Amino acid sequence: MRTGRPTLADVAARAGVSTALASIVMREAPGASAATRRRVLEVAAQLGYHPDSRARLLRSGRSRLLGVVFGVQHAYHGDLVTGLYEAAEDLKYELTLSAVTDRRDERTAINSLLSDRCEALIILGPQSSTAELAALAARIPVVGVGRGLRHHALDVVRNDDVLGLHLAVDHLVGLGHRRIVHIDGGRIPGAAERRRGYQEAMRRHGLDTGVRVLPGGPTGEDGAAATAGLLADPPTAITAFNDLAATGVLDALRRAGLTVPGDVSVIGFDDSRLARLTYLDLTTIAQDTAEMTTLAVGRAIDRIEGTVVSRRELVIPPHLVVRGTTASPPR
Amino acid sequence: MRTGRPTLADVAARAGVSTALASIVMREAPGASAATRRRVLEVAAQLGYHPDSRARLLRSGRSRLLGVVFGVQHAYHGDLVTGLYEAAEDLKYELTLSAVTDRRDERTAINSLLSDRCEALIILGPQSSTAELAALAARIPVVGVGRGLRHHALDVVRNDDVLGLHLAVDHLVGLGHRRIVHIDGGRIPGAAERRRGYQEAMRRHGLDTGVRVLPGGPTGEDGAAATAGLLADPPTAITAFNDLAATGVLDALRRAGLTVPGDVSVIGFDDSRLARLTYLDLTTIAQDTAEMTTLAVGRAIDRIEGTVVSRRELVIPPHLVVRGTTASPPR
DNA sequence: TTGAAAGCGCTAACAT
């Protein structure tokens, strides 16, 4: 039984070359003959050799590592991580993931990344205070994704939540709705912007007097509870803070004997997996995930490489996804 | 402006001690006076020093790192990763995550972990062939989670899918159902076991002649399609391969004018977030996530530390979660 | 309790 894993020295010895030469081969750097290259690679495969990334990075000074903090429970973060991998790969950087869970907070996740010598941090749905993140940014580039962070030292890539609700309201008004209610997200990041987007769009359509915002929250229960208060005099359309809340809205409406979209139209927000279920078939607002991840990685690398960048906050327009929960109002 | 991040040498110099002593303090190892400890820690905080985990691990030989391969898009993997973090923390090991995405395959994910010098691999829902994993296991302990892998070199922690369907059928029979249909998962891992569990349980209740397995799959569409074939002569209860398929079943039933659970009872499998939505309120079979993750980490560490282990496959009993989609059959 | 020195596995600079 072998005690350790093979090192570059093992490979070099067995191939009858110096470690430096073996290193050149493993790195696919120029400066080795085809024959040597072949032999070294063969021995490496035979020995099951994998370069030690820690030694490699330790020596070469740079890690070309992008640290990503994400909520492993957030379905949407999964989509974002997928996009980040693609964007990073194209630019020859690698990702190191650090999860936030119920018992592992963002600080812990960040510290672990710092010890991994990442060259920049991409934080999905940052929860730390702006001050904390700004302090961090003094030592390493920090890019927040999804939540607005107003600070001159922080880069942010986020969805245009205001526009999202403009699109939702425009769609509904286009269908003929005038009595449109917004169910709020409370103090959840993004809620204020969505609320404002709703109000602005309503005014733009001359529906100032119809503006009606109900207190709500991000969960299905929040959506259902808010809807309960609506049943006495139901509107013809409801914009929910997010898809999950929208499911609560749908549930409450149907339990009350109202049909969707026959009696009431409903729009969610996020285009989560949930919305795509044929079972729900929810009209919703989709964030441009690919664009956001590409920009986040690009921005992180710009910072690392000292590229001068003008705008610190990148706001990405979402788009409307029409499915089965919106239609013209009953007449 | 400083060019790099502070090293242990920087901290040591500034605190007026040797790096060896500073190292002792940073590692919380015994052998430094309280005064020294305080001073070093203070300087470290002041400098924003974070130990370089690469150098640290390189030198100390061991990494105490557990590599975790997971599907970043799989909601359930999120639950598992959360559990793994907790289990590892308790045992003083750390986790390194490597995601599988549409464009990043399991092999890539594993190789990256190998280069990180993890001491064991925990693979959630392994997709590689048993042969491939067995070859890997010759070099590093491999623990598969969730999917059965029959090989003497591989450790596996998985849910008892057979028992899961026993529980489902027992529950339905207890409610008075006799006409119970199972919608199959096709070639998805676990489908064969669930099918067998259904058949066994039906026979155990003397319902041999009522055994009816419909071809299906893991998606909502699969569930809906299978249900369509049932509408001419609907059973009083349906066990679906998983929660997602169950949503398709519910949708198809309700569209056909049948009520759940009034006319037909439905049981899912997984207790995913989906099932817990008040909107769905799906009776389902829950895997014991905490138990599985604890055992997976324990088993990985047993292998690393050479503890002798008898059983290579650990099969964890799931439990029934009764919600709103099951009731007594119509009379 | 503290310090000096060696070296983990690798890459980079310089030789040949």
Next chain:
DNA sequence: ATGTTAGCGCTTTCAA
């Protein structure tokens, strides 16, 4: 094209 040497930042002897 290939080899030699030094050293990344840390931990680990070993000695003081």
